Amino acid sequence: MPLHPQAREYLARYASDPDTDPAPLDLAGIQELRAQDGLAAHRGPLTKLPFVRDELAEGVPIRIYRADPGDGLLPVVVYFHGGGWVFGSVKRNDAAGRDLAIRTGAVVVSVDYRLAPEHPFPAAAEDAWTVVRDIFARPAFYQSNGSVAVIGDSAGGNLAAVAAWQARDAGLTIAHQALVYPILDVGMDTPSYREFARGFGLDAEEMAWFVQQYAPGADPEDPRLSPLRLPDATGLAPATVVTAECDVLRDEGERYALLLTDAGVPAELRRFDGAVHGFFGVPGLFDQALEAREYVAERLRESF
Numbered sequence: 494m495p496l497h498p499q500a501r502e503y504l505a506r507y508a509s510d511p512d513t514d515p516a517p518l519d520l521a522g523i524q525e526l527r528a529q530d531g532l533a534a535h536r537g538p539l540t541k542l543p544f545v546r547d548e549l550a551e552g553v554p555i556r557i558y559r560a561d562p563g564d565g566l567l568p569v570v571v572y573f574h575g576g577g578w579v580f581g582s583v584k585r586n587d588a589a590g591r592d593l594a595i596r597t598g599a600v601v602v603s604v605d606y607r608l609a610p611e612h613p614f615p616a617a618a619e620d621a622w623t624v625v626r627d628i629f630a631r632p633a634f635y636q637s638n639g640s641v642a643v644i645g646d647s648a649g650g651n652l653a654a655v656a657a658w659q660a661r662d663a664g665l666t667i668a669h670q671a672l673v674y675p676i677l678d679v680g681m682d683t684p685s686y687r688e689f690a691r692g693f694g695l696d697a698e699e700m701a702w703f704v705q706q707y708a709p710g711a712d713p714e715d716p717r718l719s720p721l722r723l724p725d726a727t728g729l730a731p732a733t734v735v736t737a738e739c740d741v742l743r744d745e746g747e748r749y750a751l752l753l754t755d756a757g758v759p760a761e762l763r764r765f766d767g768a769v770h771g772f773f774g775v776p777g778l779f780d781q782a783l784e785a786r787e788y789v790a791e792r793l794r795e796s797f
Contacts (some may be wrong), residue, residue: 650675
């Protein structure tokens with residue numbers, strides 16, 4: 494499929510993703526870029542909710558959203574933002590957290606996991622697992638009815654997938670894992686990496702930079718880094734995998750959906766034709782973002 498017209502317009506406007514442009518190679522430059530948000534106007538409205546509160550989950554900063562004005566117990570969706578493990582924050586993704594709470598009707602817990610390079614692998618994965626574990630340990634605090642799902646986009650999709658298999662191994666039941674153009678294999682050797690290596694928003698060279706910041710010297714076979722290398726996928730949580738057609742990460746997401754299916758795990762894959770990496774986070778620029786968000790929310794609601 495050709496590029497979607499909105500994707501083509503986006504690429505003409507932004508030579509690279511203004512969220513995660515790795516041009517600054519020193520820490521000061523990274524910190525300066527974190528303080529900016531070139532896409533703030535396009536992330537969607539900061540819809541007023543009856544409950545939004547910042548808390549800590551065993552020391553990890555989180556923001557809790559609830560659209561339901563009552564005090565009954567609800568499912569919990571744990572959200573991990575993208576940004577190559579280097580950029581992004583709960584604050585930057587505030588609109589997404591609110592939107593997810595409205596669409597799913599669940600309590601949403603957005604995680605401010607530690608960022609690289611100050612906190613290299615496996616810091617982000619450890620924080621993700623800490624939050625998931627805390628939700629199971631303290632359901633009353635989160636007003637949880639015991640049904641817990643995870644969702645993440647890009648690097649956040651990586652963390653969601655890792656937390657899902659860690660929960661399985663710990664004997665905790667994850668209701669669903671929703672992975673949006675996730676990073677699942679840092680080997681970076683797929684046809685989509687070659688086809689979309691440059692000029693589609695997230696370059697192959699940029700991804701290599703992100704991996705170097707997050708996991709310098711780490712074993713690419715480690716499933717905490719590359720969930721696609723997990724030796725055994727049986728018993729993992731049912732999954733929804735969303736990919737963008739014109740994205741270096743497309744193939745690993747689709748291979749993961751196949752891995753789950755082959756292991757007997759219910760998994761549904763949806764590729765958005767003509768889309769580029771990052772579209773899910775900016776509904777002000779992409780109509781497909783709204784379509785994808787409602788699709789993912791419906792899948793999460795069904796899992797509850």
